Amino acid sequence: MSGVEQVEVLVVGAGQAGIAMSEHLSDQGIPHVVLERDRIAERWRTWRWDSLVANGPAWHDRFPGMEFDDVHPDAFASKDQVADYFAAYAKMIxxxxxxxxxxxxxxxxEGRPGFRVETSDGVIDARFVVAATGPFQRPAIPPIIPADAGPVQLHSTGYHNPEQLPEGAVLVIGAGSSGVQIADELRRAGRTVYLSVGPHDRPPRSYRGRDFCWWLGVLGLWDVETPASGAEHVTIAVSGARGGHTVDFRDLEGIGVRLLGMTASYVDGVLRFQPDLAANIAAGDDNYLRLLDAADAWVDRNGADLPEDPGARIIGPLPSAATDPLLELDLNAAGVTSIVWATGFTLDYGWLQVDAFDDAGRPAHRRGVASEPGVYFLGLPWLSRRGSSFIWGVWHDAKHIAGHIATQRSYLSYPGPDGTAGSTGTTTTKENQ
Structure with missing residues (x-):
């Protein structure tokens, strides 16, 4: 063991999950180290487009211990302001x-507690390991269009601004928050834009004077512990851009975005789309109206003095693209020179070589406590509740995990009747940590 650094808890990743984990471990007096391959909150800086802002207002999308000092509570922080916030928070704690x-x-x-952690800076011996690398690990691009098909293809993580793309029309595939915001930005920059729309939730940006983040809170929807059947990966179309607004695909069509159904297949330069655009938009409308109904019921039940908002219930007819759908698109004839895949991410835990995954390769855990003792996951969607992958939600999940680690340490350190601690090999950090 000579020359191998000893740490009690090793946290992998210094984004919002890793910083939250560090705070709660410190509060418990637990020695730890956080390792980050890049800079703190790096993916907020470099895996986002230039104009991105947070999808929740600053009063909501933060940790309890510090407010944004340069953003109005009801405004939406830019990506760099969010990254700076986490860097400042790490310094504060x-x-x-x-x-x-x-x-x-x-x-x-083998034969003793803990884990061998190999890093680019040497080997570390850790008693506990927290995988705080979050949900945005490996950009996912479905294998539909060959790389040599002609148009430039990039994931939304590689898109930065309209000027970056070659002249010509752009096809955006995916209509969650990233896809609708990128399509909107490209269209407002004068580009011809096609947008492939799949199933989605479409909440109001605000209703009766309160942001939808507030409504999800008072309605208890952030704390829902399991998603509805089939809704585990449904995207949410919401935007904080231009001061925040409700996403409505009718408005996107109104500014000239050409709407399409889900992308289905590609043959000889022609993309085919599912005939599901009308159904997808109608389902999004239904989701929107259900939230308004729940909000109204809450107001009545609590006698809340919130102004009525009848205009929010006015929904126009289906977009013309939904009633007369375009099912095929010849990319060359349409002048499409770029394709932006806003199709989410897959997990990548190739470095975590322990028995903490199910048969499908997904993390096996309960509220972040892995099936492999001593291993924890943090920052994943639905880790403990709907809000788990959001900034405030990961902070609360980290508190639970820190408590679990503290409990395990207390058992392992109990001397027992013979005065011998139950754990051999409990480690501590270096003196200079």
Whole structure:
């Protein structure tokens, strides 16, 4: 063991999950180290387009211990302001973050507690490991269109601004928050834009004077512990852009975005789409109206003095693209020179080589406590509730995990009747941490 650094808890990732984890571990007096391959909150800086703002207002999308000092509470922080916030938060709590260190492998020790952690900066022996790398790990591009088909193809993580793309029309595939905002930006920049729309939830940006984040809170919807059947991966179309507004595909068609159904297949330069645009938009409208109904019922039940908002219930007819759908698009004839895939992410835990995954390769855990003792997951969607992958939600999940680690440490340190601690090999951080 000579020359191998010993740490009690190793946290992998210094985004919002890793910083939240560090705060709660410190509050519990638990020694730990946070390793980050890039900078703190790097993906907020470089995996987002230039004009991106948070999808929730600043009063909501933050940790309890610090407000944004440069954003009005009801405004939407830019991506760089969010990244700066987490860097400042890490400094405020004196988080023991080491940047520029890549974790390449984690394996369990044989015959003694803890894990061997191989990094770009050497080997570490850790008693507990928290995988705080979040949900945005590997950009997902479905294998539909060959790379040599002609148009430039990039994931939304690689899109930065309209000027970056070659002249010509742009096809955006995916109509969650990223897809609708990118399509809107490109169209307002004068581009011809096609948008492929799949199933989605479409909440109001605000209703009766309150942001939808507030409504999800008072209605208890952030705390729902399991998604409805089939809704585990449904995208949410919401935007904080231009001061925040409700996403409505009718408005996108109104500014000239050409709407299409879900992308189905590609043959010889022609893309085919599902005849589901009308159904997808109608289902989004239904989701929108159900939230308004729930909000109205809450107001009546609580006698809340919130102004009525009848205009919010006025929904126009289906877009013409939905009633007369375009089912095929010849990319060359349409002048499409770029395709932006706003199709989400897959998980990548190739470095975590322990028995903490189910048969499908998904993290096996309960509220972040992995099936492999001593391993924890943090920042994943639905880790404990609907809000788990959001900024405020990950903070609360981190508190639970820190408590679990503290409990395990108390058992392991109990001396027992013979005065011998139950754990051999409990580690501590280096003196200079």
């Amino acid at each position: 004196a988080a023991p973050v080491r940047t520029g260190v890549d974790v390449t492998a984690v394996t369990r020790h």
